[in-house]
Amino acid sequence: MNKYLKYFKIGFLQSTEYKSSIILSFVSPFIIAVFFYFVWGYLYSLSDGLIGGFTFKEMIFYLIFGLLIHTIRSSELAEKICEEVKSGDIAIYLCRPVSFVKSVFAKGFGERIVQIVMVFIALIVITLVANLPIPNIQTLGILVIYLILFIIFDIILYSIIGAFSFWFTEIWGIRRAVEHIQLVLTGRILPLSLFPLWFSSILKFTPFYYMEYSFASIYLGKFTMIQAIFGVGMLLLWIFILLVILLIVYKIGFKKLEALGG
């Protein structure tokens, strides 16, 4: 078997070692959902039934989708890489015929595969239980592509942040900042259509517009197919840009490691 397929498998095995964590990470979003339910229930009681183009029911499910997707978008990877750099374990990759970046990718994917499947099942269950309009097969296909692109995006982004530990001893500050930026800019707690127009127009140039907000909007039938495909294109473009940065950062990082040691 290819070595990176093995890394994928190991990531998968690793994620199944901690079953209760996975289950908990799926239950906890619903606690926040209760809070959303109360807040938005009050806001909708003041309005004519439509806020930012969403009905009350749509708004609640929009937010639930956002929370669910968040479960697969963890920044833990940055911390793990930081640990490896700080402890010097990363040096071991230099004395083995294996690429660090590639193995991080393969393992990261493997770790999240269970969660992708669970998110998708959860979405379908919610749709059926809540009696939401069922998306057609093309839409579902596009949504799977979105999920996979989110994961690739996150692995690259948080690997870059993890690589900062080649230069700084602690990176949790940067990691938190990026997490909070994502929390707001991806529309996880407030649909981007409620943001001022100038702001959301700027966001369209960033990858964040095409994440949770686009995903939920596509699911709820707010976006056309063309908008959805455009989003895929934008995500791919950003993934490419970040990938180039990632490769440069690690090249320099490993050079520094060779000079200074772990």
Place this chain on the structure above:
Amino acid sequence: MKKENNKIKNNDSIVEAHNLRKVFRIPKKQKDLSWIKKKLSWFYREWLDKVAVDSVSFKVKKGEILGYLGPNGAGKSTTIKMLTGILHPTEGEIRVLNNLDPIKNRKEYTQNIGVVFGQRSILNYDIPVKDSFDLFQSIYQIPEKRYKERLNFLVKLLKIEPYYEVPYRKLSLGEKMRCELAASFLHKPKIVFLDEPTIGLDSQAKLIVRDFLKDINKKDGVTIVITSHDMDDIEELCERIVLIDKGKVYYDGKLNSFISKYADSKNIRVHFKKILDKEKFKKLTQKKSFQKNHNTITFKVSANKKLGEYLSDIFNIVEVIDVEISEPKLEKIIAKVYRENE
């Protein structure tokens, strides 16, 4: 450079370090700075050069077990890191296998070496050891049949069958190290670097590790470079040692010659039946190095004294039943050498 290349071409050595030098740049600590200057010091930091390894040259012969010794901070790990291609030497040259450079020919080189760091793990914490081994099979592209045979062989030799399917994090330190060793020898490396493989292990685990290294060295003909602070490891395993101190080679040669060169005394224990010459006996036992215990006397004789003459004196003083002569422990000799070098 070309000249050097020719000079160090030698067929029976597998690793050649030539004038290795490694200098680390560390930020200088400035004490008497005002608060604001301290905050800004990141931008105009002064650097201090710290020489970790200084013109170290040595060779490792094919198939030997070389003990690489030195006190804490002498530059042992730095050298090992340079030899394994983790660190770039500041100056000097390393030639490994067939004239390869560890960093430039990393792909080819890493395929043929194993590395064990006693304080560092190469196995995955969360998953069973078996799955980590599986990963190594793929990393080193070991064909299935060869892999199975090799695995069987190593599992038996290291007695790790019971731990084989247990997640790594649940193993004890000794069990972990045995699994690490198995993992590092899976691909039948030509050279293995061991940086303090017995650190923190109990005596039984140490024995297993030593026996394993001796066995595998014989069976595979694998070249081993080992560092350890446990001199029993070195006495058991190594014929040759390289001793470095403060980044420089202090001794390079046979372990036997090292002991006879630096051991300044021998321990002698005489078991006797009765005392023949009471007066002389009294004089003898008043000396500092003497210890009397019932019918035994133990004492030290400095290495340059003629042992035969000394003993014949004793034979005249007491009626001897048995004499035991022993070299001092390597541990003590090494400690003395370190102390004198301070």
